[in-house]
Amino acid sequence: MSFTTHTKDERRAMLDAIGVASAEALFDDIPLHARFPDLELPPAISDIELERTFRRLSQRNVTLDDGPSFLGAGCYRHFIPATVDYVLQRGEFYTSYTPYQPELSQGMLQAMFEYQSMICRLTGMEVSNASHYDGATSLAEAALLALDEAGKNRSRILISPAVHPHYRDVVATYLSGTQASLIGPEDTTLSAADLVGKVCEETAALVIQTPNFFGYLEDLNGIAEKVHARGALLIVLVDPIMLGLFQPPGSYGADIVVADGQSLGIAPSFGGPSVGIFATRRAYIRRLVGRLVGKTTDVEGQRGYVLTLATREQHIRRAKATSNICTNSALGALAAATYLATLGRQGLRQVAELCYHKSHYAAVRIAALPRCSVNPVTPDRPFFKEFSVELPLPAAEVNQALQKEFGIIGGYDLGRSYPAMTNRLLIAATEMNPREEIDRLVEALEQITASRAVR
Amino acid sequence: MSEPTLYELSATGRKAVSLPECDVKLATIPEHLIRADNGLPELTEQQIVRHYLRLSQRNFGVDCGFYPLGSCTMKHNPKTSEQTARLPGFAQIHPFQDEAIVQGALQLMFELQEQLKEIGGFEAVSLQPTAGAQGELTALLMIRAYHAARGEGHRNEILIPDSAHGTNPASATMAGYIAVEVPSDGRGNVDLDAVRAACSGRLAGIMLTNPNTLGLFEERVEELVGLVRESGGVVYGDGANMNALTAIARPGDLGIDLMHFNLHKTFATPHGGGGPGSGPLGASSQLAPYLPSPIVERLPEDKKGSVEYTLTCPSHSIGRMSSFHGSFGMFVRAYSYLRRLGAPGLRAAAIDAVLNSNYLRVRLRDDYPVPFDRTCMHEFVCEGQPKGSEVRAIDVSKRLMDFGFHPPTNYFPLTVREALMIEPTENECKATLDAFVEAMRAIAKEAREEPGRLREAPSATPVRRLDEVRAARELTVCEPTLRT
């Protein structure tokens, strides 16, 4: 199918104006042997076939709406208010480009300014950029900022082993081109206080996730002071939903706060696209990469917004690291802003409370099962939204049984990331799981573990 | 009139959602961890809807009008693609679901990989990178790993033509390389003598944008590629300008080892006001083992059970570049576009993109000099100072807004003074192009006769020219905190 716009006569007139006999002649600079290849692509299909083909293809996937789901591990099913898609579908927004011409982009610029404002308040930080690609790349950028700030002699990023394993991978890939390195012990039960002891004169930053990958809320009071006393920065990776209820990292002295913003109104969509939240202190505003929107006035004194400190974008002076950021995730940030505005002060707090109570309800009930233990190593540590369950058989088998026999999408098989944890399942419960679903999960787990438990 | 901010509209106690009562026993929340106030505004649904509707009316997208922003390929974003991406079977799936229950998603990724391989002439494709610039960085990290594996880790120089995207040198530095800028010759091509002078045992590779940012096809591309390869370097192609070459020429056939595709340019996924993008990376057989993980593989008939498509990690993968599998939502849109067009449709689109651009070039060049005035590809660069006038490219751009057009790209590439970079795309019909030409000509006349009008433009936009100096000096980047 071709969607050409010109009539035959128009085409002729255009070619005549250019002075060529045919449109093909415009490609004479291309080596002849490589010009106009025959591509083996599937034939074009009509719009009706397209709709049918894609619907069928999509139906080969079991969706999170098809039954109860308890999968989290960095990507969550949360309620998305209808306002979000209403805003995202405005063509003026989603078919625009980066707001380089501010007079024609006031809408997006103001929306980004408001996003920055809400993120600052939510995280308790002074500056937020207009977003990165996703949580993992935000964390990688945070590591680069810390290395830049720390100077030549500090070339290590100390990362908690309880930070999302994929995020650790991404940071490692980003640092593979630099002289800096990512280090971290393997013991996932180490607390933030334990890790502070490992900050040394070569450490640029300590990275802590809270709630961490296993759902535990880290006790970060007094940690920043200790990290600073040793000359390093504290980077905190958070779940933005948690910030509706719990103390923000700004209140306990974090230097950089990053998060994946998928929970804020973005569909899971097989893990992408998402939006990367990045907030920091004002002192680092010139080291902050990515877009930043500032308020100003026009020649008549009217309020307006522009991209500011553009110099930082790619000419940012960084000895060991630099940034090539070009795009951000503006549409994701727009979704997050609409979500936060819609949920509002009370709504986000309520969502956080529901996640807290439901995950605790599920944990308490599963802990009561004879062959399961919840958060087995440190059962008394507080957690949020997620917890792990030690099972008497491989988590992969349990997940399969949950899916096939009960129509439940189970948790995350921790053995996929931590080889010693093949029997452990990471379970998330959110406001989207009514009590009845949790009860079904508990019953299913009881039956599965009773019938298949290995000796 | 300016639109109030969310915080200015907020009042204590307003709500826009109704959430369920808690239906489970309340657990104890540690008191000392709770915050008093999360600082979010409070509004009604109607306030929110009106607010964002008004903001949208203060924004310009491709849906609003002609948007010839060079190097960005602002083509039409088909509404069918938006629909398919919103199908629950694509939107409501989790990246950690068991592979057996996401075969549709994996199949889509696999088929997109296959089509991009065919279009680019590559051995393998990874969909990991979430943006063009990330695709560049990924490619450079792969080049690094490739040389290291061959015991040639000392190669530390990357050649970058002076007309390249600004992201290129930044990506090179980020990957630990020395960026060596190569001048252009008198015809707007990369200076081959300079490349020859730079070919040495320290050469790691070249970052080549072809067609280049002047919109010109490198006339001696194969000689250039040969020089770099002979001295042991890897040729990376920046796929930002692929819209001119889709189904016209395959970069792999020209000797390109690595290239990222911009799904948000070439394959019509929306730019979204600056993202999310998607920058899948194609690689030749030599470089394919280093691609970022995961990629999707199809199991042979005898090995497939409930799983036919599976995620795998290339043998020497540099690792992961994004949280999960890349911008999947964009894969769905791009794949819809590809299925809708097929090979003939893709070629027709590329031909019209080039036709439209050449048409504008010849119709504008009397008023706006074109420094390298030869057949261009999907875009061209002219001087934004109309002949016989003293105004600047920025003034022409701002005045275009008053005529209802989005301006072209300004001051890029830097190799042309007062540059205006114009990319009409294949979607625009002749009437639109002619209207644009008329506007540009009228502006050129104004520039000569009453330049003040240009310097004061725009006047028909929601705001007039903004004080960027003030923004940078005051750095008001969020609303002042109201409560402590």
Added chain:
Amino acid sequence: MLIGFLINPIAGMGGRVGLKGTDGVVEEAILRGAQPVSEGKARQALRQLRHALEAGARSSDIRWLTCSGAMGEGALRATGFEDIAVVHEAVETPTAEDTRRATAAFVNAGVDLIVFCGGDGTARDIAQIAGDQVPIVGIPSGVKMYSGVYGVSAERTGEIIAQFVAGGLDCPIVDILDLDEERYRKGEWAVRLVDSARTPYQPTCTQSSKALITEHADEAFKADIAEYLDEEIRSHRTTLFVLGPGSTVKAIAERLGIVKTLLGIDALLEGAAAGADLNENALLKLLDIYPVAQLILSPIGAQGFVLGRGNLQLSPAVVRQIGIDHLTVVATPAKLKRTPVLRFDTGDLELDARLADRRFLPVITGYRRRRLVPIST
């Protein structure tokens, strides 16, 4: 804001009548029929300044200090400026001494900026008095303008002044160059680096991502270059580094914590000074003791001489001793923009030919950044 303003009314007159400069040959220029050009250029710049001030909706709050008549007051009044105080009475044919006296009066009054209309001779005379303290900006009007203090045209200079008044510009240190006109008129290139000065820097448009004009101050590029070479110098402990003249090279030494002469050739070893303001003999002696050496140089802006101008101490013998493969050339992107080719003129044809043999020289332009620049053959 207090701005000192002066016009060199004879600047540029030599150019039209083929005199390659007007120093000391004013009478001859007038005899040949030269017409004053600088007053007109000054008015163009001032008109643009007025326009920019009005367009920016900023009330003009400039107070001018200037010289009487053709040396400044006339042009200011003609373009509608009113808050003017004359601090120097001009004579009919002003000399360099008038420029220096007026500058001294500006500096004593505490001006924020000195705007002049002239060429390199005028810039040199002002910089001599103003030093690195008061920024200066030139409306280009001379015959030769190699120094880094000019706007690209009279109108653009008006814009720079407006931006400076608005508070949006940094003032990096740049080189003041001047030709030896006596030799120049005989057809010889003899540019010398004579001084340095601060100037409001309207950033060159550097490319950021795609559609954005982004700016980067020259000073920041110098810092990037310095940071990179700092690493290189520290990682080659036994190499003798010979540093040429100019502010870009000086910034490298400063980053290492070493005081460097602006115009001289200095040497470094193990990160410490090993000799300052060295002549040919002193250099050869040092090279006898430390045979492994690296020469760091910056070309002279616009004409592009790397060797043979302003650094004659680096004789063919010195260059051979160091080795032509041990030459590191540094320059900011803005300087390279004005400098399309590099030149070698050591006076030793065989050596010049070998230096030019590579056809392109990688010039360090930033942190781990180079640009290949053609060498004139």
